[in-house]
Amino acid sequence: MTSAAKVAANRRNAQKSTGPRSAAGKARARRNAFRHGLAIAPALDGAIGAQIDALTDAFAADNPRRSDPARIAAEAHLDVMRVRQAKLDLIRRAVWRLRGARPEMILGEQERTCAAFAAVSKTLAACDRYERRALARRRRALRMLQERDEPA
Amino acid sequence: MAKINTAIPAVVCKMFGKRPIIAGEDPAIYDQLLNLVIAEHAPASVHQWLLVKDIADAAWEMLRLGRMKAGVVNAAMPDALTMMERLGFRIDAEVHAVLRLYLQGAVEGGARARSDLNTLLRDQYLSIDELAAAAFKHTIETQAQIDRMTNSTVSRREAAYAELARLRSLTTRPQPLPAPRPAAIGFGRTEAGLEQ
Numbered sequence: 001m002t003s004a005a006k007v008a009a010n011r012r013n014a015q016k017s018t019g020p021r022s023a024a025g026k027a028r029a030r031r032n033a034f035r036h037g038l039a040i041a042p043a044l045d046g047a048i049g050a051q052i053d054a055l056t057d058a059f060a061a062d063n064p065r066r067s068d069p070a071r072i073a074a075e076a077h078l079d080v081m082r083v084r085q086a087k088l089d090l091i092r093r094a095v096w097r098l099r100g101a102r103p104e105m106i107l108g109e110q111e112r113t114c115a116a117f118a119a120v121s122k123t124l125a126a127c128d129r130y131e132r133r134a135l136a137r138r139r140r141a142l143r144m145l146q147e148r149d150e151p152a
Numbered sequence: 153m154a155k156i157n158t159a160i161p162a163v164v165c166k167m168f169g170k171r172p173i174i175a176g177e178d179p180a181i182y183d184q185l186l187n188l189v190i191a192e193h194a195p196a197s198v199h200q201w202l203l204v205k206d207i208a209d210a211a212w213e214m215l216r217l218g219r220m221k222a223g224v225v226n227a228a229m230p231d232a233l234t235m236m237e238r239l240g241f242r243i244d245a246e247v248h249a250v251l252r253l254y255l256q257g258a259v260e261g262g263a264r265a266r267s268d269l270n271t272l273l274r275d276q277y278l279s280i281d282e283l284a285a286a287a288f289k290h291t292i293e294t295q296a297q298i299d300r301m302t303n304s305t306v307s308r309r310e311a312a313y314a315e316l317a318r319l320r321s322l323t324t325r326p327q328p329l330p331a332p333r334p335a336a337i338g339f340g341r342t343e344a345g346l347e348q
Contacts, residue, residue: 058198059198077202084209088172088174092174095174108256108259109175110223110226111227112227113175114219114220114223115224115228117220117223118224118291121294121297121298121301122297125300125301125304128301128305131308132304135308138202139311142199
């Protein structure tokens with residue numbers, strides 16, 4: 001059984017550990033769990049809403065009644081593009097971080113890129129999973145669209 | 153310098169996005185690869201264009217992963233040198249700096265640098281193979297990740313090939329079977345029975 005003194009000490013100590021207090025600290029802590037942002041659905045990403053509409057039109061071609069699978073395909077395709085871009089950004093950022101860091105441990109430019117790649121390889125492998133899922137979603141939606149195109 | 157095929161429809165061009173290039177990669181070679189895949193498969197619909205791009209991107213990624221697999225070992229050579237020191241190999245400070253220079257030359261493929269590195273390492277009771285083995289051990293986790301990524305990329309490429317083949321089979325519909333002819337279908341046999 002925890003003594004009353006211990007409980008009181010724990011409460012006192014907890015008051016000292018309440019996380020960041022400044023606006024900058026809070027803003028930084030808000031991004032603690034952020035890794036690559038791929039878990040968010042593309043439809044929720046306001047920046048690409050217009051692209052989804054344009055792609056949906058391209059997939060649905062001339063029949064607006066087929067817009068449901070076309071929209072799913074458009075979202076999935078943008079997801080694919082987003083994952084691919086995230087993978088490239090991860091590598092580029094890692095290369096940039098290695099510039100100037102530990103210069104005695106880097107042999108040349110090519111090795112710097114390889115070391116950067118190694119540093120983010122685990123996250124890159126995780127991104128592959130997102131890409132595979134997005135590709136499967138796009139394939140299913142495009143097949144559905146195609147089946148509707150087929151004459152009965 | 154190769155350029156992306158101008159025959160790519162504008163709507164598809166937007167879907168393709170930027171080239172998947174990182175430091176040390178040549179965009180012209182990527183364009184050549186994409187043009188080759190386009191020429192081989194001659195995509196005829198938006199869906200086929202996307203699959204062709206998937207195939208080219210997967211091929212490009214496989215080339216990158218192959219380079220990285222060898223490159224991460226080279227990149228870990230300086231770390232391996234430090235690891236060997238921790239294991240008890242004593243390398244003089246001034247020799248260490250020269251070793252790094254030779255290492256750089258050797259990973260760039262210089263035969264002379266490799267030979268000099270070998271001689272210098274031998275003086276320190278070491279060899280390039282031992283250094284490479286230490287570097288490999290140091291990067292074994294990354295090697296496994298690269299293998300997983302390679303498998304995943306191969307699967308993506310195969311899936312795109314299979315989907316493309318499926319689409320092609322739908323567009324080239326099977327011809328109706330020809331009417332049966334009363335020709336011999338075996339040794340002295342016709343469809344009606346034994347030949348008289």
